[in-house]
Amino acid sequence: xxxxxxxxxxxxxxxxxxxxxxxxxxIGNKVVEEYAFLTILxxxxx
Numbered sequence: 001x002x003x004x005x006x007x008x009x010x011x012x013x014x015x016x017x018x019x020x021x022x023x024x025x026x027i028g029n030k031v032v033e034e035y036a037f038l039t040i041l042x043x044x045x046x
Contacts (some may be wrong), residue, residue: 006031019030 001013003021008031010021017035024032031039 008036009038009040010035011037 001010001021002008003010003025008025009046010022011034012016012035013021017032020032021035024030
């Protein structure tokens with residue numbers, strides 16, 4: 001699973017982990033480090 005435009009790729013995306021991605025990354029703007037395996041620096045649109 002990838003969160004774009006942040007460029008963070010996550011592994012082990014089951015329903016419980018996806019809920020954490022939503023709460024911590026999408027809402028809280030914090031990468032869930034224990035599941036992130038790749039971050040590609042992307043330029044955010046203006």
